[in-house]
Amino acid sequence: MERTLVICKPDAVERGLVGEIIGRFECKGLRILAAEVLHLDLEILGRHYAEHVDRPFYDDLVAFMSRSPAVLLVVGGPEGTVAMVRSLMGATDPGQAAPGTIRGDFGLEVTENLVHGSDGTGSAEREIAVFFPALASAG
Ligand code: DAT
Ligand code: MG
Numbered sequence: 001m002e003r004t005l006v007i008c009k010p011d012a013v014e015r016g017l018v019g020e021i022i023g024r025f026e027c028k029g030l031r032i033l034a035a036e037v038l039h040l041d042l043e044i045l046g047r048h049y050a051e052h053v054d055r056p057f058y059d060d061l062v063a064f065m066s067r068s069p070a071v072l073l074v075v076g077g078p079e080g081t082v083a084m085v086r087s088l089m090g091a092t093d094p095g096q097a098a099p100g101t102i103r104g105d106f107g108l109e110v111t112e113n114l115v116h117g118s119d120g121t122g123s124a125e126r127e128i129a130v131f132f133p134a135l136a137s138a139g
Contacts, residue, residue, distance in 0.1 A: 002081040003033065005127035007116035008071035010064065012106075013037075018071050021102055021115055024088055025075050034074040034132050040066050047130050057111070064111050072131045082124050085117040 006025070008018045022032065040048075045062045052058050075085055090097030094107025094114070107113050118124035129136035 001076045002079050002121060002124075003074055003076045003128060004082045004085050004118045004124040005116070005131060006073040006075050006085060006118075008073070009112070009114055009116060010066075010068040010070055011112040012114045013069055013071060015106075017106055017114065020106075022073070024102060025073075025085065028077075028084065028088060030075050030077040030081060030084070032073055033076045034072075034135060036072045036131070037069050038072055038131070039069045042066060044130065048127060060111055074128055074132055074135060082118055082121055086119065089115050089117050 008021050012018055012021055026032070042062055045065050046053065049058070049061065049065075052061065055061075075081065077084065088102060090101025090103035092103075092113060093110040094103040094112075095109060097104035097107065099105060102115050103113050118127050125137050
């Protein structure tokens with residue numbers, strides 16, 4: 001089974017969109033393998049977003065991601081699941097995201113874009129290990 005790390009970001013929780021977002025993955029046929037509500041702090045966000053620490057938007061990104069609780073999910077399915085989740089999410093900027101995608105249907109601007117999904121199978125396994133160490137793959 002291919003796995004990916006999904007985060008329903010603080011805006012999604014605040015707006016009561018978690019059920020809608022999880023429902024889209026379930027309707028597609030993907031499985032929820034793990035779920036947790038967690039108020040993220042700067043330490044865990046620094047590990048999760050390690051590739052972005054030097055980007056100009058990093059401070060705004062982590063301020064947003066740490067302002068209220070998020071819902072962390074491990075989503076699993078057949079080969080291609082990581083890309084399928086990205087396609088259900090839509091483009092990073094909700095203003096550009098296609099209608100029918102989560103970001104396209106519910107978002108307006110890039111920081112508050114509702115949902116995170118890993119961008120490859122390697123980053124998926126690394127991110128799952130950050131938030132769900134008990135589910136980390138061997139090696
Ligand atoms: P994605 O979440 O689609 O994988 P990313 O990994 O490039 O996008 O960036 C992580 C998050 O950082 C993204 O969800 C929202 C924020 N972000 C990205 N680019 C940004 C920008 N140009 N301005 C402000 N925030 C940005
Ligand atoms: Mg990314």
